[in-house]
Amino acid sequence: VTDIEARxxxxxxxxxxxxxxxxxxxxxxxxxxxxxxxxxIVAATSMIVVVVIGAAIGLRLLIDRAATGPRPxxxxxxxxxxxTPHANGRIAYTANGDTGLELHLVKPDGSDDEVIPTPSDxxxxxxxxxxxxxxxxxxxxxxxxxDRAIWVMNADGTDPLKLxxxxxxxxxTWSPDGAEVVYTADTGARTEIHRAxxxxxxxxxxxxxxxxxxxxxxxxxxxPDGLQLLFDRGTDAGFDLFVMSxxxxxxxxxxxxxxxxxxxWSPDGAKIAFGREEIVESNGRSVATSDIFVMNADGTGVTRLTxxxxxxxxxxxxxxxxxxxxxxxxxxxxxxxxxVVMNADGTDENELIHSDVIGVSWGxxx
Amino acid sequence: xxxxRIDPSKPGEAVTPxxxxxxxxxxxxxxxxxxxxxxxxxxxxxxxxxxxQEAFTRVGRKLLxxxxxxxxxxxxxxxxxxxxxxxxxxxxxxxxxxxALNARPSYPGPDPAERDEMWQALLxxxxxxxxxxxxxxYQDLSEAQAAEALGCSVGAVxxxxxxxxxxxxxxFEGSVGD
Numbered sequence: 001v002t003d004i005e006a007r008x009x010x011x012x013x014x015x016x017x018x019x020x021x022x023x024x025x026x027x028x029x030x031x032x033x034x035x036x037x038x039x040x041i042v043a044a045t046s047m048i049v050v051v052v053i054g055a056a057i058g059l060r061l062l063i064d065r066a067a068t069g070p071r072p073x074x075x076x077x078x079x080x081x082x083x084t085p086h087a088n089g090r091i092a093y094t095a096n097g098d099t100g101l102e103l104h105l106v107k108p109d110g111s112d113d114e115v116i117p118t119p120s121d122x123x124x125x126x127x128x129x130x131x132x133x134x135x136x137x138x139x140x141x142x143x144x145x146x147d148r149a150i151w152v153m154n155a156d157g158t159d160p161l162k163l164x165x166x167x168x169x170x171x172x173t174w175s176p177d178g179a180e181v182v183y184t185a186d187t188g189a190r191t192e193i194h195r196a197x198x199x200x201x202x203x204x205x206x207x208x209x210x211x212x213x214x215x216x217x218x219x220x221x222x223x224p225d226g227l228q229l230l231f232d233r234g235t236d237a238g239f240d241l242f243v244m245s246x247x248x249x250x251x252x253x254x255x256x257x258x259x260x261x262x263x264x265w266s267p268d269g270a271k272i273a274f275g276r277e278e279i280v281e282s283n284g285r286s287v288a289t290s291d292i293f294v295m296n297a298d299g300t301g302v303t304r305l306t307x308x309x310x311x312x313x314x315x316x317x318x319x320x321x322x323x324x325x326x327x328x329x330x331x332x333x334x335x336x337x338x339x340v341v342m343n344a345d346g347t348d349e350n351e352l353i354h355s356d357v358i359g360v361s362w363g364x365x366x
Numbered sequence: 367x368x369x370x371r372i373d374p375s376k377p378g379e380a381v382t383p384x385x386x387x388x389x390x391x392x393x394x395x396x397x398x399x400x401x402x403x404x405x406x407x408x409x410x411x412x413x414x415x416x417x418x419q420e421a422f423t424r425v426g427r428k429l430l431x432x433x434x435x436x437x438x439x440x441x442x443x444x445x446x447x448x449x450x451x452x453x454x455x456x457x458x459x460x461x462x463x464x465x466a467l468n469a470r471p472s473y474p475g476p477d478p479a480e481r482d483e484m485w486q487a488l489l490x491x492x493x494x495x496x497x498x499x500x501x502x503x504y505q506d507l508s509e510a511q512a513a514e515a516l517g518c519s520v521g522a523v524x525x526x527x528x529x530x531x532x533x534x535x536x537x538f539e540g541s542v543g544d
Contacts, residue, residue, distance in 0.1 A: 004534050005503065011484040012406075012504040019405050021397030022415060215448070234451070279492065 080225035081176040083268055086321035086364035092116075092127045092136055093339055095355035100143065103127060103136075105155065108320075108341070108362075110352050119151050119160035126171030129155075129363030130178045135198070136361075137163075137172035137181045150183050152198050155363075163196045164203055170219040171316075171359060174198070176226045184217045184231070191216035193231060193248075206248040218261055222246055223297075224269040230254075232261045232274075241274060241299075254299035264317045265297070266344070272297055273305070273317035273326055280310060292317050292328050294344070305346030306330075313337070319344070321364040329357050393422055396439060399505065400446050406500050407450040409489050421445040440514040447497050447516070487537045491530050498526035 090105045097115070101123035106113040118124045122140040125148075129136060138151045148169045153160035166185035173182045180195045192208040206229070211217070215234040222229060228243045231251075237258025242251040254263075254272070262275040273294045280289055290313045295302040305326070306314050313331035320326070326344055330351070331337035339353035339360050353360075400421055404414035421442060488496060494516065501512040502523075513520045 002531075004531060004538060007484055007538075008488075008499065008531075008534065009503050011482070011488065012500065015485060016402040016406070016504055019398070019402045019411060019414070021393070021401045021418060215451075 080227050083176075083224050085323075086131075086133075086267065088320045088322050088325075089129075089133045089363040089365035091327060091339070091352070091360065091362050092129060093353055093355075093357050093360040094124045094127055095353070095357045096336065101125060101358060103138070103157075104353075104355075106353060108352075113353075116155070117157035119153060119157075119162070120149065122146075122149070124359075126359040128172050128174055128181075128361045130174050130198070131176055131364065132178055133364040133366035135178070137174060137183075137198075139169050139171055139183070139359075150181060150196070152181060152200075155366075161200050163198075163200055164194065168216075170217075173219070173221040175222050176224055180222075182220050182222055182229070184220050186216050191233075193217060193220045193229065206246070207244065207251075219263075221263065221265060223265055224267060230263050230265060230272065232263055238277070241272070254295070255302075260293075262315050262317065264319060266319050267321055267323045270297055271295065271344075273319065273328075275315040275317065276304075290314055290331075292326065292346075294326075294346075303346075305342065306340075306349070314340075316360055318360050318362045320362050325362075327352065327360055327362050329360055389422070392438070396442055397422070399439070400442055402504070403443055403446050403497070403500055404450055406488070406504075407447065407493055407496060417446060417449045420449055424449075437514070440511060443497075443501065443515040444517050447493070451493060483538070484534070487534055491533055495526050495530035495533070498523055499530045502527055 088108050090107055093104050093106070094101050095104060096102075103116045103118050103124045104113055105116055116136075118138060118140065120140050122142045124138045125141050126139040127136055128138075134155060135152055136155055138153070139148060140151055141148045147165040147167060149165040150163045150169055150172050151160055152163055163181060164183065164185065166187050168186040170184040174180070175182065175195070179198060181198050183194050183196070185192050185194055189210050190208060191211045192205045194203055195206050196203040207217075211234070217231050217233040218239065220229055220231040223243075223246075227246050229246050229248075230241065230243050232239055232241050235258060237256065239261050240256055240258060241254040241260050241263045243254055244251045255274075257276065259277040260274050261277070264273045265271075266273070271294050273292060275290050276293045277290045289308065289310060291304060291308055292306045292314050293302055293304050306312070306328070308314050308330065311332050314328050315331060317326050317328045320341075324344055325341055327339055327341045329337055330340045336356040336358050338351045338355065339357050340349050341352045342349040397418060400418040401411075401414050404417040404421075405411050408414055408417065424445060488499070491499070497516060498512060501507045501515055502509070507515065509520045509523050513523045516523060516526075518526075
């Protein structure tokens with residue numbers, strides 16, 4: 001036994017022996033277990049009702065289909081959307097305001113910053129521009145307990161539509177044609193990637209699995225040609241980036257470091273920007289930092305774009321629609337921070353938005 | 367004594383008062399270990415208590431169904447680790463604490479020794495290294511038992527422990543043995 005092992009044992013013993021499971025938890029565990037029993041009965045009953053109703057609906061659909069022929073798949077079959085260049089429009093961001101998180105729109109030069117009203121009683125956390133620059137998709141988190149939801153609305157905040165809700169939802173993204181919103185949802189131990197019609201007419205699960213905690217899928221985004229889904233998810237090593245067919249199927253890892261998250265396709269589909277966490281030694285402590293990196297869409301050619309130092313938590317890279325620049329949140333020690341805009345090669349960083357920003361999306365000029 | 371097997375998928379066989387009592391007894395025997403592991407991983411005793419409670423209520427019935435106490439302990443510890451990581455992940459999705467599990471603990475504790483160097487160094491280790499050290503050097507589990515609790519191979523446990531000890535040695539180079 002080495003000195004360090006002896007010291008480790010002594011420290012753990014001294015710290016841990018002082019921590020006891022409080023007695024009152026015993027009763028709380030029993031009580032919750034009993035309640036869980038009731039919930040299980042209700043859930044089983046509900047499931048039977050759902051199965052009966054589902055069977056009736058399925059039978060009706062079969063009868064309808066026999067009469068009218070098969071309905072077209074909601075997602076149009078295609079061999080890839082054409083990639084069309086867009087001029088840069090306004091930047092949407094969510095930031096701490098007087099009453100909690102607020103949604104803002106601002107021109108790329110930092111002028112004409114305005115607050116946009118958001119739906120429901122919650123706070124807007126993540127935002128994404130539609131490809132034509134006319135609409136915004138939002139994740140809205142409740143101020144207290146309750147499900148988190150995905151909403152779509154016009155860029156001025158009018159005509160809000162709630163698309164989905166779950167225990168946890170990711171930042172939403174759009175399909176290249178603007179017809180669908182892609183998001184991930186976690187409920188209990190299940191994590192899923194959804195493609196929902198932006199008009200609320202359908203919501204398809206393209207991938208689902210039992211994986212909770214850090215093993216869940218964090219976010220998902222269709223490639224600019226609409227053929228692939230890019231997502232980040234937890235692994236034994238931490239979290240990494242993967243791609244799969246746009247309709248689901250087998251996932252292929254793009255990175256295996258265990259440190260990569262928040263991927264974002266470049267507008268031409270050739271590159272992927274992402275956040276990479278790194279453990280560095282700082283003043284005798286190991287601290288986790290995060291910077292922005294970019295790589296080719298096949299996972300090769302990983303290149304560092306930012307180096308924010310020991311306290312940097314750079315995340316949420318978002319490409320300018322013309323592909324020449326990348327904006328990201330320059331968070332500090334894990335918290336929110338300003339939005340910084342840089343050239344796509346990492347040069348010429350400029351702080352654009354000086355608020356405590358949580359989410360950011362760069363829209364096209366409508 | 368063979369423990370009665372309970373199928374969690376059959377609500378009718380779920381928690382009767384008698385089973386709830388057995389669950390409580392299981393909590394009494396293994397609750398402290400779960401809270402201590404969660405405390406080591408989160409650095410916050412209140413959060414640790416919540417996580418331990420959540421772990422028991424999520425998998426308690428499944429634990430009662432396991433015949434081997436060693437398996438139930440491994441399963442419980444794995445659940446605690448996942449819940450701790452899940453909590454960090456949720457914070458990450460909220461962009462409020464990306465490095466929560468690698469950061470300074472939010473609960474310094476009343477004991478001045480709480481802030482000693484070794485404790486701080488341990489809390490700075492990645493979560494899986496920390497878990498491996500807890501299982502091997504506090505719970506005194508074998509490498510095989512730790513591997514089951516971590517859901518990985520024995521080789522991976524050796525690697526995690528080795529990397530954790532190497533970090534500590536590097537950190538205390540010059541002070542070890544003083």
